[in-house]
Amino acid sequence: MMICIEPESEVPIYTQLTNQIIQGIVRREILPGDSLPSVRSFAADLGVNMHTVNKSYHELEKKGVIRIVPKSGAVIATHDKFDEAIYQRIMEDIKPQIAEALVFGIDEEKIQMMVKTIIEDFKNK
Structure with a gap:
């Protein structure tokens, strides 16, 4: 790495x-x-x-x-199963970035596209 x-x-x-x-x-x-x-x-x-x-x-x-x-x-660490507490923590961590994107006029569709692009980038290394 x-x-x-x-x-x-x-x-x-x-x-x-x-x-x-x-x-x-x-x-x-x-x-x-x-x-x-x-x-x-x-x-x-x-x-x-x-x-x-x-x-x-x-x-x-x-x-x-x-x-x-x-x-x-x-x-x-190994993470084999879904963890609700981690999900909630990450959800709280993401909220300020989503709010900032909305403040700058980035619409919901573009935000969803950003997330999808980031995930695809990780899949494609």
């Missing part, structure tokens, strides 16, 4: 890392049960502070994307 950090971005580096790991899972570049690199080695590889990687890993753990196993590191 290729991680591309944009230091000049308004998006914090730990958020960029978190998002790219999630996208790597969706694209099946990393699979449930796979281990992520240690915080120290990942930070060195990316040229970022260890605390940045640590913050990303804890964010992923909080979301249920990874499990942090003592002495084994961060492992991609």
Whole structure:
């Protein structure tokens, strides 16, 4: 999996890392049960502070994307079934982006097309 950090971005580096790991899972570049690199080695590889990687890993753990196993590191979690709580959390996370799109005059059809395009992009890697 290729991680591309944009230091000049308004998006914090730990958020960029978190998002790219999630996208790597969706694209099946990393699979449930796979281990992520240690915080120290990942930070060195990316040229970022260890605390940045640590913050990303804890964010992923909080979301249920990874499990942090003592002495084994961060492992991609398995999600075999629908989880209503996760569905509700993601629904709340998406609401501000949908509201912003509506404020800028993007209609419902275009919003649905955006979502469909993003899903297709993930399917096509």
